[in-house]
Amino acid sequence: MDFDEGSNIQSHRLSLTGKSTLSVVSLHSTAVEICEIVYGEHSSSYDAVERFYEASASKENPLVTTTSRTMLTDVLHISRQLSVINVPRPLAVIYSFFRLQVPDNLSSPWIHALRAWTEIDDICESESFDGHRKTIVEHTLNILIFPDIHTDTGTPARSVESAPPTPTSQRAPLHPVHPSLPILGTSLTVPSPFHLRLRIITRFSFNEQGRITHHRDIWDVKDVMGLVPGVSLAQWIGTRLTARGLSYASRAWFRTSGTQSSTPETDAQIRELENGHGPSSSPAAEYAKSTRNDSVDSTVRNFE
Missing domain, CATH: 1.20.5 (Single alpha-helices involved in coiled-coils or other helix-helix interfaces)
Incomplete structure (x- = not known):
């Protein structure tokens, strides 16, 4: 191989490396955004489904399996409604029942019943020779019941280094790191039984165009059962x-x-077996003993 050919191969590898690195950042951004859409409070869910998923893309988890992009959009619409559950004021319900305009002072929720969000823990990727890639995201689904009665005793968590910065207009509201319940009359807090955590492993399969062809969420049975207090x-x-x-x-x-298994022999028993004085010495041990004795006798005679 001459020098020019080696240089071309090396430059070709470098170009492939640069292209792969750029794709990794893009796929990581897509994976993080999809996880926030499905389990968080992201605002551009419907546009993201059209941009990132193939028309025949499938999504599955232990409860639901979708086989098209349209079906996935409908399921995401319901999950988005369940990520934030508020109890309206009774008068606002009466206004809505008679199809009257709700006054501004009654538009705010009466009770914040539930809030759900996800925290990205780790991202990794694998690439095949046919251009298809898989991205695996480890994240934690947080479900907080009655968030208004909690206090945050933790410090903001460091974001994942591989995830690109999110525009300010698309950033989700800040979530509590360690929600705790205060003890009345004291400055102490206790861990909240209303804070539920579910660890999820999400696997994305991308085609050569960078679109998702398969989306699978894996839940551990142990973690699912742990949601019950x-x-x-x-x-x-x-x-x-x-x-x-x-x-x-x-x-x-x-x-x-x-x-x-039998217990190991002691050092004394091992020495006895080697010298042929064991309780059940073998013919090989007797031969070794006799050979050793003959050698000792001949050495003594030569010395004399």
């Missing part, structure tokens, strides 16, 4: 008791069946 503690105790019980059962099983 008290189940996390029961899981923590139950899993450890189960492991301890299986350990005892395994030892008892091998002990009764006689297949338990």
Whole structure:
């Protein structure tokens, strides 16, 4: 290979590397925006579906599976309504029932019942030779019930370095880091049982045009069950008791069946076996003993 050919190959690799790096940033931005759309409070959900998804793209999770972009848009419309649930004022309900204009002083919600958002934890990507790429996003869905009664005892979390900055007009409102319940009459707070967290792994499949062809959300059964108050503690105790019980059962099983591994011999027993004085010395050990004795006798005679 001459120098010119090697230079061309090296420059071609560099160009591919630069192109791949640019694509990684673009796909990371798409993945973060989609996660905020599905589980957050992003405002451009319908435009993003048209821009980022193929017409026949599918989305699935343990509860719902969509097979088209139109169906996905309808599902996202419902999920967006469930991300923020407010209880209106009774008079506002009466005005709305009679199709009257609600006064401005009654337009604000009576109770903020629920608020949901997602926190991006990590992003990684893999690339195949046919131009298709997969991006995996690890994020946490936060569900806060009655957010107005909570206080935030944490500091703002550092954003993911790989995620590009979001325009100010599209930034979601700040969310509490550690929602806690204050104890009346004191300055102390306790962890809130109304703050539920669900860890999710989202996997995106992109085609060579950079559009999503498959979107899958993976939930762990343990994390889903942990959403029920008290189940996390029961899981923590139950899993450890189960492991301890299986350990005892395994030892008892091998002990009764006689297949338990024998204990290692002591140093004295090993030396006895090597010298041929063991309780059941083998013919090889007897031969080694006799050979060693003959060698010692011949050495003594030569010395004399």
